[in-house]
Amino acid sequence: MRFQLLLIGALLALVPVYAKAGRFEEQDDGEGSNNHGSNASNGGAHRGHFGYTQPDDWLADFPICSGSRQSPINIELQDVKMMESKRPPLGRYGYDTRPKKMTITNNGHSVQLSGVWPARDTPTVYGGPLTGLYELAQVHFHWGADNDAGSEHTVANHSFPLEMHMVHWKKAYQNISEAIKHDDGIAVLGYLLSLDKNANMGIERMRTDFSKILKPRQSTDIDPFPLSLFDLDLLKEGYVTYLGSLTTPPCSESVIWLISVRIKDVTIDELESFRKLQLDNHDDHNYRPTQPLYNRPIYYLYDTPLKG
Structure with a gap:
C-alpha cells in the first residue's frame, strides 16, 4: 500500500503535457453474434512453441521479438508525462454482464479465461487513448516462482507477484487475427497485484476449478461470472499508457497498453493456486523480462475514469 501511494503521488506531481486528439505518437523528440474474438483460441498471443527459461531463444522463430516497440517495460517515473487530453473519457460496457x-x-x-456473452453485450472498452471500439478476447495472468517476481511490467524496477492482462481487439478490423496486423489493433488493460489478505473475487471464482486444468492443454467450463468481480474500477486513479507489443510470441507490435497505477490485491493462497499449474517446459514462471523503451513516450492519464 505504501508503494502504491508513493506511485500515485509521484505521478500527480508531474507537469501536465497536452496532447492532440487522435492516435498519440509512438516516438517523441529526444463474442454473441459478434463474439468471435472472445472465443479465439490464441486470444492474440501464445503462438508456436516457446518457454520462459531462455526468452532470447524466441528470436530464432519470431524475430520481431527484438523490435523497437516491445513489451513489457520498466516504468520509470521520470519517463512518464502527464496527459491532459481532449480525448473522450475511457469508457466500457458489458463487464457487469454475466x-x-x-x-x-x-x-x-498461462491460465486463460474466455467467455461467450449475449449479443451486443460482449465486454468492450473505448475512449481515452483508443480510437474505436475494442472487444474483449480473453483474460490471462503472469506469475513467478516466489513473491519477489511475477509481473511483466515493473515500476522503478519494482516487481509484483502477479499481473493480469485483459486482451481486447479493435472491432474495425473484423477479427483478432486481422487486428494483430495493425499497430493499433490490440488494447490490453494491465493490472499489477500485490500480496494482501483481501481475496480477489474474480480469481476466487476461477481457482475453484483449477484442479481440472493442472496440466497443459486442459480446459473446463466454469460457473460464469461478470468480469466486474475483478474490481475493474481501479483505473479511476489514472493509468499509464504506451505503445508496445504482445509479451509472448509472435511479439506483434500492435498493442496499446493501459496499466492501472492502483495496485490490486491477491492472497498467498490465490498465488499458490497459480503456481500449482503445470506449464510447458516445466517452467516455474511465465513472465517475460522487461524490454528497452527506445525513447517511446509513456503517458499518465488521470482525468479519464471508466464509465459504464
Missing part, C-alpha cells in the same frame, strides 16, 4: 458460458484453459503458458 456471460452465457465461461471457460478456463491451461494453454501451457
Whole structure:
C-alpha cells in the first residue's frame, strides 16, 4: 500500500503535457453474434512453441521479438508525462454482464479465461487513448516462482507477484487475427497485484476449478461470472499508457497498453493456486523480462475514469 501511494503521488506531481486528439505518437523528440474474438483460441498471443527459461531463444522463430516497440517495460517515473487530453473519457460496457458460458484453459503458458456473452453485450472498452471500439478476447495472468517476481511490467524496477492482462481487439478490423496486423489493433488493460489478505473475487471464482486444468492443454467450463468481480474500477486513479507489443510470441507490435497505477490485491493462497499449474517446459514462471523503451513516450492519464 505504501508503494502504491508513493506511485500515485509521484505521478500527480508531474507537469501536465497536452496532447492532440487522435492516435498519440509512438516516438517523441529526444463474442454473441459478434463474439468471435472472445472465443479465439490464441486470444492474440501464445503462438508456436516457446518457454520462459531462455526468452532470447524466441528470436530464432519470431524475430520481431527484438523490435523497437516491445513489451513489457520498466516504468520509470521520470519517463512518464502527464496527459491532459481532449480525448473522450475511457469508457466500457458489458463487464457487469454475466456471460452465457465461461471457460478456463491451461494453454501451457498461462491460465486463460474466455467467455461467450449475449449479443451486443460482449465486454468492450473505448475512449481515452483508443480510437474505436475494442472487444474483449480473453483474460490471462503472469506469475513467478516466489513473491519477489511475477509481473511483466515493473515500476522503478519494482516487481509484483502477479499481473493480469485483459486482451481486447479493435472491432474495425473484423477479427483478432486481422487486428494483430495493425499497430493499433490490440488494447490490453494491465493490472499489477500485490500480496494482501483481501481475496480477489474474480480469481476466487476461477481457482475453484483449477484442479481440472493442472496440466497443459486442459480446459473446463466454469460457473460464469461478470468480469466486474475483478474490481475493474481501479483505473479511476489514472493509468499509464504506451505503445508496445504482445509479451509472448509472435511479439506483434500492435498493442496499446493501459496499466492501472492502483495496485490490486491477491492472497498467498490465490498465488499458490497459480503456481500449482503445470506449464510447458516445466517452467516455474511465465513472465517475460522487461524490454528497452527506445525513447517511446509513456503517458499518465488521470482525468479519464471508466464509465459504464
